[in-house]
Amino acid sequence: MSRPEHQAPPEIYYNDEEARKYTSNTRIQSVQADLTYRALELLNLPENEPAFLLDIGCGSGLSGEILDEEGHMWIGMDISPSMLRDLFLQDVGQGMGFRPGTFDGAISISVLQWLCNADHSSHNPKSRLTRFFSTLYSSLRRGARAVFQFYPENDHQCELIMNAAMRCGFEGGLVIDYPNSKKAKKYFLCLFAGQIPIEDGKPKMPKALGVDGEDEPNTIIYSSQRIQERQRTKGKQRKSIKEKDWVMHKKEVARMKGTKSVPLDSKYTARKRKPKF
Amino acid sequence: MRLIVHNMLQCHVKGCDSNNFPLQLSDVELEIHEIEYNHEFLQSLLTKLDWKAFVATAEQIGITSLPQTFPEEIDEDFLKKLHRILFETHIVEGKMICSNCSHEYPIRDGIPNMLLNEEELE
Numbered sequence: 001m002s003r004p005e006h007q008a009p010p011e012i013y014y015n016d017e018e019a020r021k022y023t024s025n026t027r028i029q030s031v032q033a034d035l036t037y038r039a040l041e042l043l044n045l046p047e048n049e050p051a052f053l054l055d056i057g058c059g060s061g062l063s064g065e066i067l068d069e070e071g072h073m074w075i076g077m078d079i080s081p082s083m084l085r086d087l088f089l090q091d092v093g094q095g096m097g098f099r100p101g102t103f104d105g106a107i108s109i110s111v112l113q114w115l116c117n118a119d120h121s122s123h124n125p126k127s128r129l130t131r132f133f134s135t136l137y138s139s140l141r142r143g144a145r146a147v148f149q150f151y152p153e154n155d156h157q158c159e160l161i162m163n164a165a166m167r168c169g170f171e172g173g174l175v176i177d178y179p180n181s182k183k184a185k186k187y188f189l190c191l192f193a194g195q196i197p198i199e200d201g202k203p204k205m206p207k208a209l210g211v212d213g214e215d216e217p218n219t220i221i222y223s224s225q226r227i228q229e230r231q232r233t234k235g236k237q238r239k240s241i242k243e244k245d246w247v248m249h250k251k252e253v254a255r256m257k258g259t260k261s262v263p264l265d266s267k268y269t270a271r272k273r274k275p276k277f
Numbered sequence: 278m279r280l281i282v283h284n285m286l287q288c289h290v291k292g293c294d295s296n297n298f299p300l301q302l303s304d305v306e307l308e309i310h311e312i313e314y315n316h317e318f319l320q321s322l323l324t325k326l327d328w329k330a331f332v333a334t335a336e337q338i339g340i341t342s343l344p345q346t347f348p349e350e351i352d353e354d355f356l357k358k359l360h361r362i363l364f365e366t367h368i369v370e371g372k373m374i375c376s377n378c379s380h381e382y383p384i385r386d387g388i389p390n391m392l393l394n395e396e397e398l399e
């Protein structure tokens with residue numbers, strides 16, 4: 001499937017039609033919710049304290065609803081007017097105008113890859129990323145974290161994004177959940193804006209899920225009967241096709257045809273030979 | 278857009294980095310949407326609020342009942358009033374103007390448009 005950011009710029013791609021999918025499709029909703037919960041976990045906010053968060057690329061506010069539930073206050077921004085509820089119309093590549101030290105954290109679900117595109121002749125991905133990260137850095141409180149879930153197209157894109165972030169003063173790195181899985185593999189860019197001095201020195205990078213061969217969560221219920229059948233019989237020994245009945249039938253047919261060299265039936269018919277060694 | 282959000286905003290035109298906060302409001306239309314009062318939350322946000330800018334902005338939209346300096350002692354009534362102004366007063370239509378570079382950010386249907394023109398990024 002082609003990547004949406006190759007088809008059109010975000011403000012055009014996420015039109016009313018596409019935005020409606022996000023509010024009506026339960027599959028999209030559950031994926032978005034999972035990503036948001038995971039991003040919140042990575043943010044590592046102090047427990048039971050309401051925080052002031054920034055949601056970059058908030059869309060129609062799916063992730064915001066979860067932030068509300070968790071008791072946080074948030075401000076959202078998006079470039080596509082169709083996706084907005086009561087928030088900001090903003091191109092994050094142009095930087096953000098927030099007072100320094102405003103936010104306790106920032107999350108962003110599936111946005112960064114859009115910034116690597118040049119949708120206008122005047123766009124330069126590198127300078128847009130730099131402007132984005134530098135304004136974000138200043139709007140975060142010291143010691144705050146920013147977590148970005150994104151779908152990098154290739155290693156080069158990953159590197160471009162990481163370099164831009166590091167150059168703006170962020171520390172941190174990539175957390176890759178379920179790195180060995182095709183479907184469940186998710187990239188989270190975890191950034192620290194400065195740090196509060198703590199005893200054990202540097203803030204620790206959070207641990208990725210599914211690294212030590214943990215199973216990926218199987219949340220999808222397949223509707224196709226064949227696939228369900230396959231999952232049910234997985235692991236069980238299948239019955240061999242060439243059973244005794246089948247062999248006997250073949251011999252019977254051969255005798256009726258008059259084939260001469262049909263062996264006699266015995267208790268050894270259709271038995272497997274023992275392994276020689 | 279609520280006033281608490283306005284208090285966080287500054288102009289982000291490239292090179293405009295002094296006297297760019299707060300943005301001046303003009304031609305505003307207001308609406309009140311009531312939400313639940315959350316004492317803890319209001320307290321934690323008060324530390325982030327720039328009081329001087331907040332009072333100045335409130336005056337621009339016709340709220341003159343706020344003291345010029347943050348009062349030493351605060352009671353429940355005062356907090357309730359703040360809650361009303363900060364969280365429940367929405368700016369639905371109007372524009373925000375930067376007092377330094379005079380860029381205009383329009384507000385339509387309660388959504389501020391923070392997009393810039395290309396030449397303002399150079």
